[in-house]
Amino acid sequence: MSEKPAAYGETGSRRTYEWPRPALTVDVAVFSVIGTLNDLMLQVLLVERAQEPFKGSWALPGGFVHENEDLGAAAARELLEETGVRESYLDQVAAIGTPGRDPRGHTVTVLHVALIPADKHDLVSSGDARMARWFPAAKLPPLAFDHAKLLEAARDHLRRRIAATPVCFELLPAEFTLSELQALCETLLGRALDRRNFRRKVQDAGFLAKVKGQREGKHRPAQLFKLLPKEFARYVAQERALPW
Amino acid sequence: MSEKPAAYGETGSRRTYEWPRPALTVDVAVFSVIGTLNDLMLQVLLVERAQEPFKGSWALPGGFVHENEDLGAAAARELLEETGVRESYLDQVAAIGTPGRDPRGHTVTVLHVALIPADKHDLVSSGDARMARWFPAAKLPPLAFDHAKLLEAARDHLRRRIAATPVCFELLPAEFTLSELQALCETLLGRALDRRNFRRKVQDAGFLAKVKGQREGKHRPAQLFKLLPKEFARYVAQERALPW
DNA sequence: ACAAAAGTGTTCTAGTTACACCCATGG
DNA sequence: CCATGGGTGTAACTAGAACACTTTTGT
Numbered sequence: 233m234s235e236k237p238a239a240y241g242e243t244g245s246r247r248t249y250e251w252p253r254p255a256l257t258v259d260v261a262v263f264s265v266i267g268t269l270n271d272l273m274l275q276v277l278l279v280e281r282a283q284e285p286f287k288g289s290w291a292l293p294g295g296f297v298h299e300n301e302d303l304g305a306a307a308a309r310e311l312l313e314e315t316g317v318r319e320s321y322l323d324q325v326a327a328i329g330t331p332g333r334d335p336r337g338h339t340v341t342v343l344h345v346a347l348i349p350a351d352k353h354d355l356v357s358s359g360d361a362r363m364a365r366w367f368p369a370a371k372l373p374p375l376a377f378d379h380a381k382l383l384e385a386a387r388d389h390l391r392r393r394i395a396a397t398p399v400c401f402e403l404l405p406a407e408f409t410l411s412e413l414q415a416l417c418e419t420l421l422g423r424a425l426d427r428r429n430f431r432r433k434v435q436d437a438g439f440l441a442k443v444k445g446q447r448e449g450k451h452r453p454a455q456l457f458k459l460l461p462k463e464f465a466r467y468v469a470q471e472r473a474l475p476w
Numbered sequence: 477m478s479e480k481p482a483a484y485g486e487t488g489s490r491r492t493y494e495w496p497r498p499a500l501t502v503d504v505a506v507f508s509v510i511g512t513l514n515d516l517m518l519q520v521l522l523v524e525r526a527q528e529p530f531k532g533s534w535a536l537p538g539g540f541v542h543e544n545e546d547l548g549a550a551a552a553r554e555l556l557e558e559t560g561v562r563e564s565y566l567d568q569v570a571a572i573g574t575p576g577r578d579p580r581g582h583t584v585t586v587l588h589v590a591l592i593p594a595d596k597h598d599l600v601s602s603g604d605a606r607m608a609r610w611f612p613a614a615k616l617p618p619l620a621f622d623h624a625k626l627l628e629a630a631r632d633h634l635r636r637r638i639a640a641t642p643v644c645f646e647l648l649p650a651e652f653t654l655s656e657l658q659a660l661c662e663t664l665l666g667r668a669l670d671r672r673n674f675r676r677k678v679q680d681a682g683f684l685a686k687v688k689g690q691r692e693g694k695h696r697p698a699q700l701f702k703l704l705p706k707e708f709a710r711y712v713a714q715e716r717a718l719p720w
Numbered sequence: 721a722c723a724a725a726a727g728t729g730t731t732c733t734a735g736t737t738a739c740a741c742c743c744a745t746g747g
Numbered sequence: 748c749c750a751t752g753g754g755t756g757t758a759a760c761t762a763g764a765a766c767a768c769t770t771t772t773g774t
Contacts, residue, residue, distance in 0.1 A: 300576075327568065331544040410754095426739085429737070452746090473735095672729080673764070693773085
């Protein structure tokens with residue numbers, strides 16, 4: 233690290249930091265799904281801005297990083313404070329600091345992506361009275377700042393991660409049917425998968441186990457499965473391709 | 477973004493930012509290769525620290541982000557200032573802000589990885605008199621701060637990128653033999669590749685063209701190739717797997 | 721002549737894709 | 748009895764891995 237500006241936190245008589253520091257924020261693109269099976273929809277959590285600039289616009293939840301706070305912790309905290317939502321999957325996407333992205337001055341944000349299980353959506357109106365709401369990913373309102381771009385980047389990151397990691401299971405209840413898992417993957421990937429191939433591959437992978445019950449519905453009941461975390465960890469450790 | 481602390485750059489009478497802002501730096505893990513063919517070595521560019529803390533230790537080049545400066549631009553600038561090296565490939569790896577990583581206080585760094593062509597190594601001793609030196613990646617000195625971890629992360633990122641992008645060509649001269657390309661890929665990936673398979677695949681890919689000359693050496697001369705940027709762009713646009 | 725790197729095809733295997741029919745249930 | 752989603756196997760194709768000998772040059 234360069235020593236040209238006296239470093240942050242230096243004590244005593246040395247001069248303080250010469251240049252204005254960029255502000256550092258975290259923003260979180262939060263995804264979840266609602267509906268069941270053939271009517272599954274990807275949705276995004278947004279908050280309404282209470283102040284200028286962009287007062288009244290929708291934005292990604294986020295905020296300033298506290299002193300001595302880790303970036304992931306800051307993202308989780310902001311999400312909880314602003315929306316009452318506790319994430320179950322959180323991943324860093326990138327740092328973005330394009331000049332001019334915030335009209336108030338130079339602000340660098342560390343973008344994260346989070347996933348919330350379908351059954352834990354209960355939003356708490358946040359302390360500072362801003363609204364948090366779910367929007368369908370396909371029909372978003374205009375977003376504040378460069379948040380439309382950020383969201384696009386997060387979506388992209390997610391698509392790639394899904395192809396390489398277990399994120400799907402973060403969005404499902406403990407017991408689920410293969411069709412539910414498949415529909416979820418299809419929603420996240422944005423493309424259809426062949427049912428027979430999917431079932432074969434996912435069962436051959438060996439990290440799922442049948443459980444006693446069945447999912448009752450309007451039609452033929454479906455076998456329930458659960459994830460075997462141990463087998464699953466072993467599977468991903470080998471860096472074997474996931475079945476989708 | 478949270479409004480709890482008055483935002484950076486807000487004008488007039490509002491209170492200023494309440495919390496100390498984390499300092500924001502960029503660090504760059506710079507890789508290159510030296511030697512030819514069967515004696516090719518991956519090397520890393522480090523600078524010697526002139527001040528405490530870690531005075532005299534080796535560290536990644538890097539420094540503070542200037543006002544209204546983009547992150548990538550900051551990384552390129554620091555690299556040039558500190559080492560005289562102009563990068564030809566630069567990619568963001570991640571932001572790291574683990575509390576305690578800098579003894580002077582809360583410092584978040586945006587880690588980048590850069591590649592330098594083998595024939596452009598001329599280091600300029602930097603203005604502030606610090607040393608810049610290449611080290612073999614396999615035999616590194618102890619590093620300042622958490623830079624050993626950062627370097628590991630950058631190496632990892634690079635391995636993954638090589639599997640998915642054209643970074644190899646950033647390290648080669650304009651005309652090169654297939655063996656040179658292969659040796660380079662092997663060095664970066666850290667594993668051997670089958671020669672016949674490599675040649676077939678890379679030639680089938682269709683983004684290389686034979687050029688007139690031959691590489692003269694102690695042994696049988698080798699056909700020279702050049703990259704066809706247009707074909708190459710088309711190839712990667714399709715997200716087809718690269719031949720290695 | 722020999723040492724050293726360049727150059728060249730084929731076979732086998734594993735993984736991926738495409739595809740169609742019967743089954744169980746609720747209404 | 749019919750509409751809806753659950754459940755199953757096989758054949759064709761494609762991509763990747765393994766593998767050995769001949770050629771050209773410098774010394």
